[in-house]
Amino acid sequence: MNKIKVAVNGYGVIGKRVADAVLAQDDMELVGVCDVVSDWRIKMAVEKEYPVFAFDDLHKNQMKDAGIPVAGTLAELIEASDIIVDCTPKKVAAGNIEKYKAANLKFIVHGGEKHEVTGHSFSAENNYETAIGRDSTRVVSCNTTSILRTLTALKRAGLLKKARGTLLRRATDPWESHLGGIMNTLVPEQEIPSHQGPDAQTVDPELDVITAAVKVPQTLSHLHYWNVQMTRNASKEEVLTAMKSSTRTLFINYDDGLSANNAIKEWMLAKGRPYGDMYEVALWQDMLKVVNDELFYAYVVDNQAIVIPETIDAIRALTGIETNAQNSILKTNQSLGI
Known part of the structure; x- marks a missing residue:
């Protein structure tokens, strides 16, 4: 089975959890995580041996100066992925969307963004089927x-x-x-x-x-x-x-x-x-x-965790690797110990 190549942009409270959850799925591959920081937060991704990408060349140089091995920039991460989950802070994701659209890359944002950003809001037990094959969705808060x-x-x-x-x-x-x-x-x-x-x-x-x-x-x-x-x-x-x-x-x-x-x-x-x-x-x-x-x-x-299984299901829905909501929910639940 070909695994879906997933990128995570923003390795913070939500991003680190999404990355871990993606790694726990047998139908997904974590291509890498992207951020702008050079402190302990992104260094944890290095410890976990996740490929680390910088937002741009400026932040790439800052990361290298901090001793962080950098696999590339966000542009290169986008090119290597089937879908990207944007976990950047509120309102930042809206500024990244044009990059995803230009690359014809499916993307997911979270509840800090407006519904109008994607025109679709997602909750797995409620409207999974309506997200199947879409270019983007917003996992609600x-x-x-x-x-x-x-x-x-x-x-x-x-x-x-x-x-x-x-x-x-x-x-x-x-x-x-x-x-x-x-x-x-x-x-x-x-x-x-x-x-x-x-x-x-x-x-x-x-x-x-x-x-x-x-x-x-x-x-x-x-x-x-x-x-x-x-x-x-x-x-x-x-x-x-x-x-x-x-x-x-x-x-x-x-x-x-x-x-x-x-x-x-x-x-x-x-x-x-x-x-x-x-x-x-x-x-x-x-x-x-x-x-x-x-x-x-x-x-x-739990404000830091409840949207993680929803995000995993949204990846499956957008990419179409699972068209049955209950099958995806069960698979996610089992992988996360729910």
Whole structure:
């Protein structure tokens, strides 16, 4: 079987995880990773023996001066690849797209970019088939991914009428919390709905969903509270059965000591997950409450990891190496230990 040649542009929080995940697939080959930095972050790619590319000649010289073996520039990485996953910071990817288009290279961007950048937004359990053979897609953000996984499961079961969610958002990524973020305060987003609800509708316009968000002084994850009006009265057991149709939702209990996001993170580390990553939505099943046709639940989102399996599935969809969503999802789940 000919493997899909995958490039990763941006070797940061998401990029390093995408590169590792690509390496775990038997139908993909990691051609290389590209970045502009010359510090410990890209040196980790060297330690893993990933081919390292520089964004341009200027950064290539800077990397060489730092003792980093450089395989080439982004232009050469593009030429050697079938598809590129752009994991550069917010708004940077939009500036790279013309390079990909000029080379007739398929590409994936992430939730920091606008839907209009690709004209298609992706969530594997929701709209895999619509991405097959496309030139590009946008894997939606961590929060939006979690919204789609849970609400789509309810929708498939014919239970979803409308959903209202409150999002407690981490202030910054853990590795850079010394550089910025907030402390000893809560910062509500000014606009209601916050952007996550409308973002979910770029994948499924039929969703009646409104979100409000608050930035909180911690870095480990996001926490969502949801109030859903169902189409009819239902039991808790029926709701849980519907939710479990998502293979990327993890059901947890307070009674197991998993009562906070730091405990969940420690659990993932104990399970041997790379970086302590949790690819699933961690939903408290013992907190979930049903009152007639109203549903209340909460869950935790690992903002650094949840989009990784979605990205792997998006690679398969765009390149057409797997046209069945469930086959791709199963393959990705098995390779990542989901």
